[in-house]
Amino acid sequence: MTSWGFPDFDDHEGVHLFTDPASGLQAVIAVHSTALGPAAGGARFWHYADSDRAITDALRLSRGMSFKNAMAGLELGGGKGVVLAAKPGDTITTAQLQAFGRAVESLGGRYVTAEDVGMSEERMKVIASQTRYVSGLPVASGAAGGDPGPYTALGIYLGVKAAAQRGLGATDMKGVRVAIQGVGSVGGGLAKLLAKDGAVLTLADVDEGRAQKLAGELGATAVAAEAIMTVEADIFSPNALGAILTEASIAALNAKVIAGGANNQLSVRDDGRRVHERGILYAPDYVINAGGIINVGLEYLGHGDEAEVKARIARIPERLVQVWDESDRTGEPASDVADSIARKLIGR
Structure with missing residues (x-):
């Protein structure tokens, strides 16, 4: 259903806009569906020509994550985080990562984040200092998780x-x-x-x-x-x-x-x-x-190890x-x- 002036709004359960003046964070977290579980999907750091394009990207990507997680047989819904860069080539700061972590935490587990464009395992570790609702963290050899x-x-x-x-x-x-x-x-x-x-x-x-x-x-x-x-x-x-x-x-x-x-x-x-x-x-x-979300999704859910990840990927x-x-x-x-x-x- 189209609503709120955004053609890609698809009865999303929530679209959350965050600002943190101290760090300069501007972010969007879109929760498309939690029907199958918490809305899981990576966060990306990217420059957009205007904020409407960032919201549109979050809407489209979160819906795609709902579909991806469902088709992959994961007990996860679909969500996406978008952190806006002020200009092309900007680097996200530690303070902004921490502020984004607090934003994720404020949703109480409805959204689980991980790395996407412009993010990394190390940046996930900073976000994880502020919230438990994060995946894609460094893991021991043979375990599910880590860089997707x-x-x-x-x-x-x-x-x-x-x-x-x-x-x-x-x-x-x-x-x-x-x-x-x-x-x-x-x-x-x-x-x-x-x-x-x-x-x-x-x-x-x-x-x-x-x-x-x-x-x-x-x-x-x-x-x-x-x-x-x-x-x-x-x-x-x-x-x-x-x-x-x-x-x-x-x-x-x-x-x-x-x-x-x-x-x-x-x-x-x-x-x-x-x-x-x-x-x-x-x-x-x-x-x-779907291979990446299978990996970090199983990490977050605590289901299986790397062998299970690869077995599920083999079914793509x-x-x-x-x-x-x-x-x-x-x-x-x-x-x-x-x-x-x-x-x-x-x-x-």
Whole structure:
């Protein structure tokens, strides 16, 4: 349901705005659903052109977390934290991290935070000094938890292989051309796993030096960030920020499959149908990128160890196949099918 002037408001249980004049903190915490458990989702530190865009991002991301956690079979709802940077390139301060921790604590456990863009294990430790409702903390070897990035990358890697088999008929990744947008913790981890399998990689990042360095290490090709979506490839893998699949960019895509870890890849819902009508196989983002939340979610819930985390991540391809089978049966876009399954799971 659209409300309060924000098209992405989806009957959210709560949207909380926080300020702390002493530290300069400005933050949004959006709680989409607690039907399955506390609303879990990472906090990101990012610069937005205006506060409305930050609120919109929190709304979209928190809804995505509800769907992601439900599809991953976790006893968690969906929420998201957004901490606003005053200008591009700012670094979050210790005082701001502490203030954000107090904001999380004030919600009494309805929201559980973890790291996302602009955050880290060390920053989570500072937040944890102010609240118990935090995950993604350093853990002992073999335990669930810690940096979610490598686990997100692992799940995407398994999903990309499943998508290659489904969309290309590929029995392995050798020679499969993959264009990867964003080579940070997740995209870079994915690139390394695919390179070991003999995939032919084209890499791009807003930090061109990072993309060129990784390309040199892996024997890949690096291109400018603005060129990656039109590169001729078998698979386009978005692993940076969201809303990159628009009417124009979908029309210009030169790939048969979209499978990557960026959240909220579709700019608007209709873009899922545009992808479908072009005959491009789409791996819904919150299904394929669930590895990180599986890791930190099990850490917070105290369920299992690293072996259990990896066993659950290994089921990501099964959930993708379920979505694709239903899409084939009904003729509906994979994105709409996944949304429908997730909404039923959370009773929406």
